[in-house]
Amino acid sequence: EVQLVESGGGLVQPGGSLRLSCEGSGFIFSSYSMNWVRQAPGKGLEWVSYISSSSSVIYYVDSVKGRFTISRDNARNSLYLQMNSLRGDDTAVYYCARGVRGSGSYLSYHMDVWGKGTTVTVSS
Amino acid sequence: DILLTQSPATLSLSPGERATLSCRASQSLSSYLAWYQQKPGQAPRLLIYDASNRATGIPARFSGSGSGTDFTLTISSLEPEDFAVYYCQQRTIWPTFGGGTKVEIK
Numbered sequence: 001e002v003q004l005v006e007s008g009g010g011l012v013q014p015g016g017s018l019r020l021s022c023e024g025s026g027f028i029f030s031s032y033s034m035n036w037v038r039q040a041p042g043k044g045l046e047w048v049s050y051i052s053s054s055s056s057v058i059y060y061v062d063s064v065k066g067r068f069t070i071s072r073d074n075a076r077n078s079l080y081l082q083m084n085s086l087r088g089d090d091t092a093v094y095y096c097a098r099g100v101r102g103s104g105s106y107l108s109y110h111m112d113v114w115g116k117g118t119t120v121t122v123s124s
Numbered sequence: 125d126i127l128l129t130q131s132p133a134t135l136s137l138s139p140g141e142r143a144t145l146s147c148r149a150s151q152s153l154s155s156y157l158a159w160y161q162q163k164p165g166q167a168p169r170l171l172i173y174d175a176s177n178r179a180t181g182i183p184a185r186f187s188g189s190g191s192g193t194d195f196t197l198t199i200s201s202l203e204p205e206d207f208a209v210y211y212c213q214q215r216t217i218w219p220t221f222g223g224g225t226k227v228e229i230k
Contacts, residue, residue: 035219037168045160045168045211045221059218095167099219107156108174109215114167 002026002113004096009118016086016122022079022096022115030074033057033099035111036081038092038120046092049081050099063089086122093117126150128212128222136230143199145225147190147212155191158213161206162224168211172197202227 008020022034036048049070050059058070069082079096095117102108127150137143147157159172170179172188175195185200199206207229212222 037221044209044224045162045213047213047219047221050218061218097168100173102156102174104174105154105156107154107214107216109156109219110158110170110173110213111160111168111219112170112173112179114169116167 004098004113004115006094006096006115006118009094009120011121011123012086013124014087014122017082017084018086018120020081020083020094020096020118020120022081024077024079024098027098027113029077030054033101034072034079035097035099036070036079037095037097037111037114038090039095039117040089040092043092048094051079083120086120088122091120091122093119126153126214126216126220128214128220130210130212130222130225132225133223134226134228136228137202138230139202139204141202143197143202143206143227145197145199145210145227147195147197147222149193149195149214151216152192153195153214153216156214157188157190157195159188159197160211160213160221161208162211163208171210199227 006022051070067085071080096115097111098113129148131146155175160168162168176188209224
């Protein structure tokens with residue numbers, strides 16, 4: 001069964017750090033780009049970060065640039081998100097999601113497998 | 125950045141009715157847009173990719189159409205399990221999501 005399982009969420013004080021992990025199974029992890037997507041309480045989905053299959057291309061949403069670092073270890077089938085200088089507006093459920101690029105245009109891209117999410121709460 | 129605007133924000137319908145959801149992009153996406161369904165307490169689920177292709181296991185009552193800047197997700201006859209929030213998503217350089225449309229029971 002193709003699966004993604006996140007871990008590492010919790011309660012952290014403003015200014016603190018947290019490292020999220022996402023372990024993939026049932027597929028060739030190293031063949032896929034990966035994403036972190038978050039959802040604040042009662043809000044919509046917000047894409048946070050992207051990493052290509054080889055880690056050569058990385059993107060972040062502006063609000064986390066300089067504070068979050070995405071990485072992956074293909075030997076361990078794992079994706080990570082190091083979150084530093086956490087703020088209250090980082091409070092959310094964080095999902096990892098597998099990215100699939102279509103055979104045609106670069107524009108063809110969707111996320112076909114999602115984990116159940118891990119909750120990050122930033123509060124004093 | 126490309127902005128995705130979904131409308132309406134909320135759609136109140138009865139089971140058996142047809143649902144039509146809109147996603148408008150601030151610039152052309154050709155035929156490349158995805159749709160997701162999310163139920164309370166659950167992760168999003170891929171419904172449609174490349175504007176009109178159903179993902180694996182998605183019932184035929186879900187269909188997607190559109191190109192350029194205007195896209196539509198249609199649910200031909202709402203089942204009780206279809207009441208949820210729906211998001212569109214694009215990727216020009218990086219992915220972004222629309223704000224969502226909640227389909228609620230009337």
